[in-house]
Amino acid sequence: MSLPAVNIVSPLSRVGKTHIWQSGEWKEANHLPRHRVGKVLTARSVKGLTLIDCRKDSSMGPSKTKKQDLSYFHVGEISPAPENNLIYDRFSPGTDKDDRDLLISIAQTGVRDPLHITCDRVIVSGHRRHAAARLLRLGRVPAIVHQEYCWAEMSRDERLIVLADYNNQRDKSFTEKVRENLITIDTDDAYHALVIDRKQRRQVVESNIKMRSRVKRKKITTTDFLKAVQKVLQTERAYWPLTVRRVHYLLLNNPPLRHDRKDGRYSNNQSHYKALTDLLIRARLARLVPMEAIIDETRPMNIVRTHQNPADFIRQETEDYLKYYNRDLLRGQQNHIEVLCEKDGLGRHITEVASEYCITTTVGRGxxxxxxxxxMARRYWNSKKANLVLLILSDFDPEGEVIAETFPRSMRDDFNINNIVPVKVAISAVDVEQYNLPSDMDAKTTSSNYRRFAEAHGTKVAELDAAPIDLLQRKLREAIEGSLDMDAFRVEQEQERKDAAEIRAMKKAIVEFIGKKDIG
Structure with a gap:
């Protein structure tokens, strides 16, 4: 029986079965053979595989003829880098096919490719070969010594970078690529990119707004009108949410009575359209019409994005992939914070600040x-936080002051949110005086809120748009941070920096996995 003078490993071994290498193939052995010189072979189990030791001598390296930069070391004289396991998977020939194939190859031919080690004999490349050599009880292995590196004198980060650099060409698993990418990715740079992407996408807090006592909403008395609206909505159930404009035109197909006790049916005019808008708001708040049945009217653009070819499409998709990440920076906070801005023209500037804290901004027109x-109520309920802090930016005029009072009152009365803390951030009478804001306009005497405003503040008003952007942003930032436990917030913010680096590493690995092919 002719056996190679190396350690033999069988990937076919089962319980009670042993295989040996004979005539170029694995064969089941019913007994342990003897070498022709009479040496008794030994067998042992390593990680689920059976090793048959039929070495002729203890030196299992390649030819002893040295190249200029090549040396031979006993396996035990070389140490694996402890940090290697932070990036790369452990050598597992019992479960990993590639590791098993490597073990078989080294069993047959020895270690052909030299290891790369530092001057103090720590491996920077070749951990799998070294592990295989130890399992096979080889004597010596070839290695190239890099005198420029001394493991004992390197920092942890330097060691990881060297390991990643020397294993750059190796075939790796997806998780290994992610861990390897994390070594080379700058956390600060990744976090900065995350913040830029976020901008492009767009614990005691005292209220400074006095809300009036609860007022029960008046019952809807236009029952025919309401029933007609409910019928239209039910008929169009498959197409929810509908716009008010859509409901308006559907009602015109079979116009209902506008009033139960007056003649006159619903018609196509501004007055009746406004009455429908008011009815739908009241009906939704009274739970007579489902909230999800109606969508606020906007004029959105449906932009169809086209591509020049498949390569252009893949490039765009990979650029946008895993791009917009928001860690819940308010996790563990007592307060759920929302921002309300009356002016849509200032929405972008207000959202820019609120997004730094992962806070939602509601921008409206009046x-x-x-x-x-x-x-907003659903976001608060889903947050499961104790309080809803509502930070409001509105005009300093009769309507602006009423908005700051009626919006939180509606949240309390219509959605049963009792723990609401409304705060008017800007602008107030104090802001007008302290920052010398333009206030030469008079309040509109036609406003239903004119008298109350004039009695409290006089007749001069100031609009939110008149305040400098940096002032509004600074006041909002101060209000937000005054509502937060900033120590807890900074802990989450620091973790988000690490998250950003991990996401970038994963994205890089995925893009590499897809492959940069010229598909066009």
Whole structure:
């Protein structure tokens, strides 16, 4: 029986079965053979595989003829880098096919490719070969010594970078690629990119707004009108949410009575359209019409994005992939914070600040409809936090002051949110005086809120748009941080920096996995 003078490993071994290498193939052995010189072979189990030791001598390396930069070391004289396991998977020939194939190859031919080691004999490349050599009880292995590196004198980060650099060309698993990418990715740079992407996408807090006592909403008396609206909505159930405009035109197909006790049916005019809008708000708040049945009217653009070819499409998709990440920076906070801005023209600047804290901004034109209030209530309920802190930016005029008072009152009365703390951030009478804001306009005497405003503040008003952007942003930032446990917030913020690096590493590994092919 002719056996190679190396350690033999069988990947076919089962309980009670032993295989040996004979005539170029694995064969089941019923007994342990003897070498022709009479040496008794030994067998042992390593990680689920059976090793048959039929070495002729203890030196299992390649030819002893040395190249200029090549040396031979006993396996025990070389140490694996402890940090290697932080990046790369452990050598597992019992479960990993590639590791098993490597073990078999080294069993047959020895270690052909030299290891790369530091001057103090720590491996920077070749951990799998070294592990295989130890399992096979080889004597010596070839290695190239890099005198420029001394493991004992390197920092942890330097060691990881060297390991990643020397194993750059090796085939790796997806998780290994992610861990390897994490070594080379700058955390600060990744976090900065995350913040930029976020901008492009767009614990005791005292209220400074006095809300009036609860007022029960008046019952809807236009029953025919309401029933007609409910019928239209039910008929169009498959197409929810509908716009008010859509409901308006559907009603015109079979116009209902506008009033139960007056003649006159619903018609196509501004007055009746406004009456429908008011009815839908009241009906939704009274739970007579589902909130999700109506969507606020906007004029969105449906932009169809086209591509020049498949390569252009893949490039765009990979650039946007895993791009917008928001860690819940308010995790563990007592307060759920929302920002309400009356002016849509300032929305971008207000959202820019709020997004730094992962806080949602609701931007409206004057009095907000039912949908923004309902969505805000749902976010608060889902947060499971104790309090809803509502930071408000509105005009200093009769309507602006009423918005700051009626919006939180609606949240309390219509959605049963009792732990609401409304705070008017800007602008107030104090702001007008302290920052010398333009206030030469008079309040509109036609406003239903004129008298109350004039009695409290006089007749001069100031608009939110008149305040400098940096002032509004600074006041909002101060209000937000005054509502937060900033120590807890900074802990989450620091973790988000690490998250950003991990996501970038994963994205890089995925893109490499897909492959940069010229598909066009």
């Amino acid at each position: 009095f907000a409809s039912a949908t923004p209030r309902w969505e």
